[in-house]
Amino acid sequence: MAKANHTRNKPKLSNQTHPERSATVIDCFERKTHYPWLRLRGLWLQEAGFTQQTKVRIRVMTNCLVITKE
Secondary structure, three states, X not given: OOOOOOOOOOOOOOOOOOOOOOOOOXXXXXXXXXXXXXXXXXXXXXXXXOOOOOOEEXXXXXXXXXXXXX
């Protein structure tokens, strides 16, 4: 039986931890145009501070996207 104050051992994100995630850019076809599409979702976004309705800034560089809260 679990202890009364027991919680699941779930890794917490911190400034010292930089977990990596994988995603695949897919092809999306809309209005006779193909374009790359990337979807990010998961509780790890919330744990990193990106909750619902959070406004983000996306910096685009060669081979790199940096997503930060505004």
